[in-house]
Amino acid sequence: MSSSALFADLYEFTMLRAYFELGMNAPATFSLFVRNMPPQRNFLIAAGLNDLLHEIEHLRFEPRHIDYLGSLKISSQPFLDWLADFRFSGDIYAMREGTPFFQNEPILEVIAPIAEAQLIETLVLNQIGLQTILASKAARVVAAARGASVVDFGARRAHGVDAATKGARAFYIGGVESTSNVAAGQAYGLPVAGTMAHSFVEACASEMDAFQSFSEVFPETTLLVDTYDTIEGVKKVVALARALGTNFKVRAVRLDSGDLDMLSRQTRRILDDAGLTDVQIVASGGLEETKIDALTLRGAPIDVFGVGTDMAVSSDAPAVDIAYKLTEYAGKGRMKLSAGKQSLPGRKQVFREFRDGVAVRDVIAREGETLPGVPLLQPFMLSGRPVAEQTCDLPQIRDYAKEQLAALPPHLKALGSHARYDVAISDALASYERETRARVID
Amino acid sequence: MSSSALFADLYEFTMLRAYFELGMNAPATFSLFVRNMPPQRNFLIAAGLNDLLHEIEHLRFEPRHIDYLGSLKISSQPFLDWLADFRFSGDIYAMREGTPFFQNEPILEVIAPIAEAQLIETLVLNQIGLQTILASKAARVVAAARGASVVDFGARRAHGVDAATKGARAFYIGGVESTSNVAAGQAYGLPVAGTMAHSFVEACASEMDAFQSFSEVFPETTLLVDTYDTIEGVKKVVALARALGTNFKVRAVRLDSGDLDMLSRQTRRILDDAGLTDVQIVASGGLEETKIDALTLRGAPIDVFGVGTDMAVSSDAPAVDIAYKLTEYAGKGRMKLSAGKQSLPGRKQVFREFRDGVAVRDVIAREGETLPGVPLLQPFMLSGRPVAEQTCDLPQIRDYAKEQLAALPPHLKALGSHARYDVAISDALASYERETRARVID
Incomplete structure (x- = not known):
């Protein structure tokens, strides 16, 4: 631009x-x-x-x-x-x-x-x-993630289109892995990431139906599990895995609300107990470096952090x-x-x-x-x-x-x-x- | 854009x-x-x-x-x-x-x-x-100014060009009078404002020389008086007025640092004592609504507030x-x-x-x-x-x-x-x- x-x-x-x-x-x-x-x-x-x-x-x-x-x-x-x-x-x-x-x-x-x-x-x-x-803010967030990946989810909260797009570039320089912002992906050749929002789940007849339909179109996807009840959502992913058998290719679940420390541990246990040890956990929702630091310090089993608002505007x-x-x-x-x-x-x-x-x-x-x-x-x-x-x-x-x-x-x-x-x-x-x-x- | x-x-x-x-x-x-x-x-x-x-x-x-x-x-x-x-x-x-x-x-x-x-x-x-x-931030700044004008000086600190330009529009909706951002002036038909920076004063042989030269090109201008010493700067404006007589058309002086309450009172007194009661005082430099509120509440004789960073990013x-x-x-x-x-x-x-x-x-x-x-x-x-x-x-x-x-x-x-x-x-x-x-x- x-x-x-x-x-x-x-x-x-x-x-x-x-x-x-x-x-x-x-x-x-x-x-x-x-x-x-x-x-x-x-x-x-x-x-x-x-x-x-x-x-x-x-x-x-x-x-x-x-x-x-x-x-x-x-x-x-x-x-x-x-x-x-x-x-x-x-x-x-x-x-x-x-x-x-x-x-x-x-x-x-x-x-x-x-x-x-x-x-x-x-x-x-x-x-x-x-x-x-x-870039300076992103480096803090990335340091707090202690090796887990950080994805830029900030396009919607950045101050305008220029900030969102150049911001994605700056976050990448600061160590962020990828961005949700497709325009930035095109402008700078950045890796882009993203799968589904609550609206998709709500528009379908049921959460189970949403997971099934979406993973038919995108088998190697991330399913968002907190639209109604996070733990029930995770259990539906397990049920889907049982139903699909070797055709189950879902890569991750995303938690977007609630106590992410507790929920990530419960989610990890449910997934592991079902043999879904390869399914990763993505966490998002109001995250910034101090919250991420607290989560990683306590060993919350989160593989990817999606970070929006606070990084997008460098709120502190x-x-x-x-x-x-x-x-x-x-x-x-x-x-x-x-x-x-x-x-x-x-x-x-x-x-x-x-x-x-x-x-x-x-x-x-x-x-x-x-x-x-x-x-x-x-x-x-x-x-x-x-x-x-x-x-x-x-x-x-x-x-x-x-x-x-x-x-x-x-x-x-x-x-x-x-x-x-x-x-x-x-x-x-x-x-x-x-x-x-x-x-x-x- | x-x-x-x-x-x-x-x-x-x-x-x-x-x-x-x-x-x-x-x-x-x-x-x-x-x-x-x-x-x-x-x-x-x-x-x-x-x-x-x-x-x-x-x-x-x-x-x-x-x-x-x-x-x-x-x-x-x-x-x-x-x-x-x-x-x-x-x-x-x-x-x-x-x-x-x-x-x-x-x-x-x-x-x-x-x-x-x-x-x-x-x-x-x-x-x-x-x-x-x-717009919401600007309304607070404008309210704090208690009837004095507010000018948007935020283009350099806004988050990118889109924010600076649409921000000028939003500030205007919130009650700001004009913007320094020329691109926004063109895009939205906003009133634009601005005259000189310290660099002009520094590039000239002396502050007096700078004031003289600039007011020859732009007689009805605002002179920036704090490059070296604010009160000395104001006295040079008075000297210029004496030298120019009826050709003196300068509209305002701008204070951009220091204790704006004290300096605006001293400046007003020096100007008034010299009969320059029509010369207005513009204040700028790290201003936001709480500082402006304190200044206007105490009756600091400031006619125009130039507000940049804090309004530009809605820092609070x-x-x-x-x-x-x-x-x-x-x-x-x-x-x-x-x-x-x-x-x-x-x-x-x-x-x-x-x-x-x-x-x-x-x-x-x-x-x-x-x-x-x-x-x-x-x-x-x-x-x-x-x-x-x-x-x-x-x-x-x-x-x-x-x-x-x-x-x-x-x-x-x-x-x-x-x-x-x-x-x-x-x-x-x-x-x-x-x-x-x-x-x-x-």
Whole structure:
């Protein structure tokens, strides 16, 4: 889903007009970073870059956009003509998708003539914010599942179609196995999953009839057993197995309400006693990481968790304090000093230091410094064109995220913990910050 | 932005295939309702219907959709051929957009051959859920502003482009004056607003230079004064006014950080002392209804509130427990009995009773009953076509919402209150519920 070139705050256009009229077209650097981690997160996982780069590369103003901007009385004809020819021609450096990151670290830097870098602000914040929030939430849910599979059931509760579809991609990066969202399956080649809802059971003459009919059409299905009474539903699956004999191919039952710990144990026992040890148990219904954690900790025999609402909207942290700030213009460092909203000047790099395979410290440095550790910001777009060597397919991004998560100190990953990772600022950056501050105050 | 016909959970397609193979094509009724109000909401405001109806009317499977579904191995060729010819042919009854509603009340009912009504489930939940959540949040923010204007600054923090754009529409229904989102302005004809960001100030040689240059291009603008030091920034606006004399047309200053109560008072005093009594004060930066309520209650001299993140994601209630349930099939009432998830059978109507212009009670009744009060469910689509007489433009919807909010009991609207409105079930519906329950248990 490609968004309109008009998807920007009006002030981007008024500032662009002013830059245009004032002849301000020197190169600028804008930095994307999260000022503070949400209270419930010790780190976030960068995601959304690939979709963003695609949008930026193809950002064009169509005649209907130009007409609309003309109607707003913020434009002059020469400015509108300039917009009609707009192409993003800048460079973008970023952390790879799937990289865990921390407060104040630049996760993306745009270097371009100031108007170009300014125009994409709203899009960058919206799109990287969305997938980052959702990939980060998914990683928590997946960790809580302790090896059981997690399926994204969130399409109906996500905030709109864009969130549902890009969310499915972000969840996959965070470790989720598959999605119920067919549009996302098509858009990103994600595995899709889903079988039946209560409405099918209710529309049939009886629950038994529903199970029989549905498994005739889809022999290797999952039967939803809680429409009327969960345990009675499971017993009907056993009766169906007896009736069908070797033709019984049902793969799983799904529990969608009630006490999932107790019901999963009863269900497992009934299935095992009937020799249906291969029939798996899928659980869903209001699940999020703390409930899943409690279930897996106590050993509830659940093979697959279907997770919707809470993951779809990242309900405990639906927004992050993500900012896109001018840090350099015309070769000079820039920063604001507004209370609680300072930013670090200039182009930067982030070095991650590892010890015995575990990340121990990040250092935010000036671009061009060489410090110990792995430099996390890499070129992804140069002169408006994506850098081909950086192209990753989604399973590669997912593997990279898994590997990077595995390299984080364990205390950062514990669900309820409030731990802080050491993020330092290089001496060179600290002194550049002091110089810049002195200059702008002056 | 039109979504793909594939925007549905996979189980909708597997159920459709089963309905198709089993010859189940009798009329069904599905009901959309919210099971429980979120703890922070005494009511919600219905929104999103117009966009939804447009999508349903134009829902078509294109060849690339059919090819993808064919690749999933859940389909047969006759089923794919049937999908290729799919048109929604059903009826939709709904509450008008802008109607406040309560727990368990049907806000929308779909009557159609079961496969048609089933297919649109994900879309209905996602789209009505989104705009309903956001319109409801906006109404709280607007109430807290006590007559000051509210501007939507949320595009960058909304969950994706669809949420940002439809959100701007929902906020407008909830009483917000304008949006910063230009794409939403174009899509819905909304008033748009915005002038300058910190980056413009930082890119200029000095703050004074920035104010001077910007107000040359846009004389009637709002100047952002907190880039370095808010009070110093305000003093520069005063200096600019002195320098420009009668050519000074600046309309407002914007405060975006710090103690907004204190800073707005100091700013007002400085402006007034300089004779700039017409220059308004815009405040923004992490605002939501409780902070705005505190500011307006204490009389902070703020004329306009710019509200972003918290409204954009409805951060205190980012999801609602909205459900779309089969209530009738082939002329018989249907319901599920799953723990905590019961639904009311059959087609329904909601009557709202008023006393002295104040809503006092709602009664959920069977369709066809005539009871005291205003029937809230009206036909919006018949045989797949929108009902022309129901078409409202957005300002009409906004006015209607304002009028309906004014008719709610005041205790429901107090920000922190947990009050419950009386929602009764008619005798006829109660006895139909008992009959249906007895039948399905049987």
